[in-house]
Amino acid sequence: MRDVTIQDVARAAKVGLGTASRALSGNGSVSSQTRQRVLEAASSLNYRPNRNAASLRSKTTGTVALLVPDIRNPFFTELTYWFETAMRAKGSTVLIGSAGEDHAQENDFLAQIMAQRVDGIVISPQSEDDTVIRQVIEADIPLVLIDRPLKQLSVPVISSRPEPGMTEAVQNLASHGHTCIGYLGGPQSLPIARDRYAAFLEALNEHGLPGTTHFVEWGNFSRDAGKIGTQALLKRGVTAILAANGQLGTGVLEHCASSNQAIGPDLSLIVFDDYEYFRFISPSVSVIAQDIEGMGRIAADALVDCIAGKTAPDTYLPTVFIKRDSLRYAPPDMKENRKGDSLH
Amino acid sequence: MRDVTIQDVARAAKVGLGTASRALSGNGSVSSQTRQRVLEAASSLNYRPNRNAASLRSKTTGTVALLVPDIRNPFFTELTYWFETAMRAKGSTVLIGSAGEDHAQENDFLAQIMAQRVDGIVISPQSEDDTVIRQVIEADIPLVLIDRPLKQLSVPVISSRPEPGMTEAVQNLASHGHTCIGYLGGPQSLPIARDRYAAFLEALNEHGLPGTTHFVEWGNFSRDAGKIGTQALLKRGVTAILAANGQLGTGVLEHCASSNQAIGPDLSLIVFDDYEYFRFISPSVSVIAQDIEGMGRIAADALVDCIAGKTAPDTYLPTVFIKRDSLRYAPPDMKENRKGDSLH
DNA sequence: TTGTACGCGTTATCAC
DNA sequence: GTGATAACGCGTACAA
Numbered sequence: 016m017r018d019v020t021i022q023d024v025a026r027a028a029k030v031g032l033g034t035a036s037r038a039l040s041g042n043g044s045v046s047s048q049t050r051q052r053v054l055e056a057a058s059s060l061n062y063r064p065n066r067n068a069a070s071l072r073s074k075t076t077g078t079v080a081l082l083v084p085d086i087r088n089p090f091f092t093e094l095t096y097w098f099e100t101a102m103r104a105k106g107s108t109v110l111i112g113s114a115g116e117d118h119a120q121e122n123d124f125l126a127q128i129m130a131q132r133v134d135g136i137v138i139s140p141q142s143e144d145d146t147v148i149r150q151v152i153e154a155d156i157p158l159v160l161i162d163r164p165l166k167q168l169s170v171p172v173i174s175s176r177p178e179p180g181m182t183e184a185v186q187n188l189a190s191h192g193h194t195c196i197g198y199l200g201g202p203q204s205l206p207i208a209r210d211r212y213a214a215f216l217e218a219l220n221e222h223g224l225p226g227t228t229h230f231v232e233w234g235n236f237s238r239d240a241g242k243i244g245t246q247a248l249l250k251r252g253v254t255a256i257l258a259a260n261g262q263l264g265t266g267v268l269e270h271c272a273s274s275n276q277a278i279g280p281d282l283s284l285i286v287f288d289d290y291e292y293f294r295f296i297s298p299s300v301s302v303i304a305q306d307i308e309g310m311g312r313i314a315a316d317a318l319v320d321c322i323a324g325k326t327a328p329d330t331y332l333p334t335v336f337i338k339r340d341s342l343r344y345a346p347p348d349m350k351e352n353r354k355g356d357s358l359h
Numbered sequence: 360m361r362d363v364t365i366q367d368v369a370r371a372a373k374v375g376l377g378t379a380s381r382a383l384s385g386n387g388s389v390s391s392q393t394r395q396r397v398l399e400a401a402s403s404l405n406y407r408p409n410r411n412a413a414s415l416r417s418k419t420t421g422t423v424a425l426l427v428p429d430i431r432n433p434f435f436t437e438l439t440y441w442f443e444t445a446m447r448a449k450g451s452t453v454l455i456g457s458a459g460e461d462h463a464q465e466n467d468f469l470a471q472i473m474a475q476r477v478d479g480i481v482i483s484p485q486s487e488d489d490t491v492i493r494q495v496i497e498a499d500i501p502l503v504l505i506d507r508p509l510k511q512l513s514v515p516v517i518s519s520r521p522e523p524g525m526t527e528a529v530q531n532l533a534s535h536g537h538t539c540i541g542y543l544g545g546p547q548s549l550p551i552a553r554d555r556y557a558a559f560l561e562a563l564n565e566h567g568l569p570g571t572t573h574f575v576e577w578g579n580f581s582r583d584a585g586k587i588g589t590q591a592l593l594k595r596g597v598t599a600i601l602a603a604n605g606q607l608g609t610g611v612l613e614h615c616a617s618s619n620q621a622i623g624p625d626l627s628l629i630v631f632d633d634y635e636y637f638r639f640i641s642p643s644v645s646v647i648a649q650d651i652e653g654m655g656r657i658a659a660d661a662l663v664d665c666i667a668g669k670t671a672p673d674t675y676l677p678t679v680f681i682k683r684d685s686l687r688y689a690p691p692d693m694k695e696n697r698k699g700d701s702l703h
Numbered sequence: 704t705t706g707t708a709c710g711c712g713t714t715a716t717c718a719c
Numbered sequence: 720g721t722g723a724t725a726a727c728g729c730g731t732a733c734a735a
Contacts (some may be wrong), residue, residue, distance in 0.1 A: 032730095033730080068728035077471070096429075364713085376713090379715065380715090
């Protein structure tokens with residue numbers, strides 16, 4: 016059963032092929048009468064335009080791609096959601112690729128989408144390796160980066176400013192009397208990891224926390240690194256941990272759950288990234304939240320600008336501190352006091 | 360800067376257009392000598408095949424679509440991940456659509472992918488409304504359904520058998536001495552919701568739990584329904600709750616966290632669906648897990664079969680019960696005993 | 704405003 | 720095994 020083509024529509028409407036095309040696509044001028052006829056014919060024939068044929072001529076496919084390290088990471092899940100929503104509103108569909116840690120998969124995906132002639136691509140780079148990004152740039156495909164800036168290349172970057180949230184977070188820890196704060200950092204080779212740590216240090220300085228020392232454990236942005244780092248930090252006697260991303264924070268939770276360390280009473284916790292479930296587990300987890308919805312939407316805007324040949328500015332969205340129950344720390348000496356305090 | 364076409368490759372390799380096409384696509388026979396020449400020419404010219412042009416002739420796009428209610432629901436996130444992985448291995452890219460509750464969005468997405476001429480589509484229906492599905496069938500697009508069977512239509516369904524997991528789960532609750540079990544069910548209009556409840560009842564019977572009563576709260580598969588239902592069940596004195604899906608289970612967690620109800624000691628919990636974070640929160644949540652990876656892969660297999668014109672069987676994957684810490688229930692009378700038991 | 708003819712890059716169908 | 724040539728469905732410059 017052959018598809019109904021624009022030819023069929025033209026015949027049914029008793030107009031020329033070109034007229035039908037113009038009436039349906041909206042380019043060029045058609046008298047409203049004939050347009051009406053064409054539209055009716057189209058819908059009565061159940062006409063579905065063939066994007067592939069159109070793309071062949073117009074060089075635009077109405078399709079963009081989103082490449083993330085792992086869509087199962089809630090940050091990327093949400094980013095994907097908002098980006099897809101924004102792009103669909105703009106009339107484009109989104110091809111997703113979840114690359115995992117595997118470079119072969121990344122290249123696989125890249126080859127496929129290049130063949131598909133996507134209009135543009137958004138990449139959230141996982142590793143320090145730039146080869147994929149360079150390929151995209153070389154192929155001259157409009158590109159927007161999430162999280163990771165790329166030096167000396169005019170590719171728009173959408174990311175976050177860790178400072179606002181970080182400042183409040185540190186202030187809060189300080190006001191609770193913490194003197195030994197542990198920091199779980201991401202790979203120092205990643206700019207965002209460095210930025211977050213710098214913001215952390217700056218926040219400490221800003222509030223002039225005398226006598227406050229901090230301990231740092233570096234690792235990749237993974238749950239396992241979070242577990243291992245937590246273990247190490249606890250040995251060093253920290254009373255609070257600030258995890259530089261959600262995966263690391265999840266690792267903290269995991270370690271504490273398996274070692275019966277009670278978050279809140281025994282250990283304060285703040286996580287950079289607000290995974291949905293942080294809100295309704297017990298105790299709920301205090302976070303420094305990125306504006307993921309904003310990132311997705313702005314990435315979409317930036318991408319269509321790039322596709323249109325315009326330039327799009329780098330955008331750094333503010334973060335906010337959200338205080339929850341993981342900050343109910345009761346230092347040992349306070350516990351001692353309580354014990355003696357039999358009046359209550 | 361014009362794209363390099365297969366023409367250019369053919370010229371460079373000093374062969375005819377057709378030969379180049381056969382050499383590159385693998386269809387038809389070419390002497391290994393000339394194939395070599397063509398391949399070399401292609402890579403040295405940095406040739407990228409144009410899928411759109413190919414699709415115009417071959418009627419196949421190497422693209423499939425996946426439509427889920429909300430990709431942010433961890434079940435669908437993981438399903439998307441595995442499905443995408445499987446499809447990429449088969450050489451297809453995946454267009455995703457996250458429909459939300461919005462029907463307009465669904466239709467939007469549908470129109471777009473029909474224009475894209477996707478080879479097939481996998482739908483995980485959200486509502487009882489079949490209009491989207493019917494449209495796909497009417498357009499004669501190969502279709503596979505996740506979760507939801509469709510009566511009297513030969514569309515493959517990939518879903519789960521709740522029985523194995525449910526049986527073990529109920530047995531476990533019984534062996535812990537629960538006599539009042541609460542059940543949070545999904546919309547009775549949904550087959551999977553009915554199936555799960557039926558499996559629950561069957562499990563109760565199977566183990567001949569004398570004196571065990573159960574209480575049921577129905578709602579849609581949402582966190583809010585879980586919260587409200589939990590509240591209602593607790594008022595009725597249940598000592599354990601079985602939630603019929605992950606969202607409902609999340610609602611239980613949320614209610615308990617905000618009302619200081621300790622899961623484990625105060626209330627046993629088993630959730631149908633194994634969200635990743637259930638494993639490492641405290642207490643960890645016992646679950647009846649679906650084989651999502653299997654569902655994703657089998658859906659991919661079934662879809663390519665449909666595309667190839669073959670029929671694919673309905674597949675129901677077994678569930679498994681995974682025991683975790685949310686079952687450490689200590690009934691009030693046991694607590695009393697403990698109090699008196701000062702020997703320990 | 705409307706219709707015609709051509710080309711987009713590829714695959715498929717022929718003859719050779 | 721190989722090389723011309725005709726589609727595929729649509730947009731658009733051009734002529735009418």
